[in-house]
Amino acid sequence: MAEMLFEILAEEIPAPVLPQARAELLQNVARELADRKINGTFFVHSTSRRLILVGHGLIERQDDYEVEAIGPSVSAAYGADGSPTRAAEGFARGQGVPVDSLRRTTTPKGEYVLARKTVEGRDTSEILAEILPAVIAKMSFPRMMRWGDGTHAWVRPVHSVIALFDGLVVPFELYGVETGRSTRGHRTLSSGNIVVTGVDDYFAKLRSAFVEPDMAVRQRHLAEDAERLASEVGGVPSQDADLVESWSHLVEWPGLSRGTFAPDYLELPEEILVTTLRHHQKTLPIRDAEGKLLGSFLAVCDQASDPKGFIRQGNEWVVNARFADARFFYDDDGKTRLEDRLGKLGALTFQEKLGDYLRKTGRIQELAERLSARLGKSELAGSVVKAARLLKTDLVTGMVGEFPELQGIVGGLYARREGEAEPICQALYDHYKPASFEDSIPRGDVGGIVALADRLDTLTGLFALGLVPTGSKDPYALRRAALGVVKILVEKKWRLDLPVACSDALALHGRDLPRKRDEVLPELSAFLMERLRNLLERRGFKADEIEAVLSTEVRDVADAVERVSAVAAIRKRPDFGPLAIAFKRIVNILAQAPDVAGEPDLARMTEDAEKQLAMDYLQARSILDELIGKRRYDEALLVMASLGPSLDLFFSQVMVLTDDLGVRANRIALLRSMRDQFYRVARLSEIQG
Secondary structure, X not given: OEEEEEEEEEOOOOHHHHHHHHHHHHHHHHHHHHXXXXXXXXXXXXXXXXXXXXXXXXXXXXXXXXXXXEEEEHHHHEOOOOOEOHHHHHHHHHHOOOHXXXXXXXXXXXXXXXXXXXXXXXXXXXXXXXXXXXXXXXXXXXXXXXXXXXXXXXXXXXEEEEEEEOOEEOOOEEOOEEEXXXXXXXXXXXXXXXXXXXXXXXXXXXXXXXXXXXXXXXXXHHHHHHHHHHHOOOOEEOOOHHHXXXXXXXXXXXXXXXXXXXXXHHHOOHHHHHHHHHHHOOXXXXXXXXXXXXXXXXXXXOOOOOOOOHHHHHHHHHHHHHHXXXXXXXXXXOOOOOHHHHHHHHXXXXXXXXXXXXXXXXXXXXXXXXXXXXXXXXXXXXXXXXXXXXXXXXXXXXXXXXXXXXXOHHHHHHHHHOOOOHHHHHHHHHOOOOOOOOOOOOOHHHHHHHHHHHHHHHHHHHHHOOXXXXXXEOXXXXXXXXXXXXXXXXXXXXXXXXXXXXXXHHHOOOOOOOOOHHHHHHHHHHHXXXXXXXXXXXXXXXXXXXXXXXXXXXXXXHHHHHHHHHXXXXXXOOOHHHHHHHHHHHHHHHHHOOOOOOOOOHHHOOOHHHHHHHHHHHHHHHHHHHHHHOOOXXXXXXXXXXXXXXXXXXXXXXXXXXXXXXXXXXXXXXHHHHHHHHHOOOOHHHOOO
């Protein structure tokens, strides 16, 4: 067994792209080797300047292996006398096998000829020389750089490449750089080349050259330093795992510096201070024991300490300057009320064909008022309309112009400063929530309604323009908007006919859009259901439980979640399995049966088993109507499960598709009625196992 080492040393790689780059390198190299019957244990590492892949337990040479190839159909490969045709000869020649070695095989498309041959194994180092450059060339980054004469393009210019297998160099060229066994240490704390002989030697020499290749080790050091430095001023570091992870991507030799800012800046709202520190400077606030901000912060540095204080001074200068800007905008914005900024939204384009933000505000107001009525919350209409009217006004403030991350938050802060009612302030503050599966939804019903109205206006307008997300591209963040709609409705347990609400929103855009209602609404409904599916999967429901409900008509997403929960609960009962199997038989029989209208007639039933099933079902139907009407789905499914024995008896003793057309129609009517009643909760035929 042998080991491999692969390192790309480049200019500083942007921290946000490193997690994906690490995953791609690890998964793709491991998969390509596994496809060639070469397995091992792989580890990926990275720093701000390098990507590293290590493999252990690799075979030195592939074993010989057999491959099969399907050729032409038997009818094309052989003549009437059984002799091979030119098609068979050409196929055999192309595969490098004698024509008389071809075999016949049956496929779903018919009978074809098959060639089977033994391929001689190759040295693993030879295979690595093919795989590694190919994997790197296919890596995707949001932005690429060119260097030198412009021939090569990667995330950053490449300086050196190590590629070793069992201690020997794997020869190939990557972006004009020949592979070797040398690299460099920390950019400023070390000098000269480092020549390595293997994995252990590589890691030892890197650490001696002030490079810690293990991201987890860097994170641990940074977290420990943060606790220590914060405690020196009587505080604790803010809890921010994402920032600490980002820090670990920014450095090779981890360290922190503590800085301070002028105490009078603490008079600014905390959200403004934290955004400036966190998003703009990648610094971590320090808090006291009660959680209040102190006048200190932590900044990452690519060395263990800051003995001369230059790093601290530089960060302090920038942070204080940014806080001075923030205080200016906060004070200057206070001279104009949000209401008086409304007209300026007419100069701010939302979307070229959907108009400006003033028109969008008008649509949101009207839609929010309609949603209030549809949700049975008409008493909130006044607050909802006021919140919708002010919803986007912070976009034309100086603060949001300088700090766009504060959209919405600034509106809420300014509304509170102007004395608006708290539900309105919260609605403005929260209306971009949720931004992800993990994010919280808006507080209060006013905030939830205006957030829904904003998203539904965006979704219907852009879908009507045909700007539907494709693949990974989603420039208007419509998947996030749709997730927000679903998550708000589910977590607030609001009963809303979503297709009707979408129709309301679409109508407010007018009639000048290129796509019509009957084209837009089904596509948008499917898009929203896919977000609901993702949400349910993240909550731990199984795919077949979700499909059992989403394959029925879903107009109310909160109701759909309750139905999926009921299906998940009842499938654990021993009497559910037979019911699911029987229901599949109902569906299969009805798929073969003619469409029959009307109710089942007890008087036309001849068999005891069908009479028993009919009486049990008709008695249960009134109970089901009541339970389903009250959304007591757990109990409704229990009633359905109680029909299992009658169904089993029916299928064992009764022929549904009998020759007597009248009897057949009556039996079909009974099964169709049962199926349609069950569909009000779920398509139990979707349940697997």
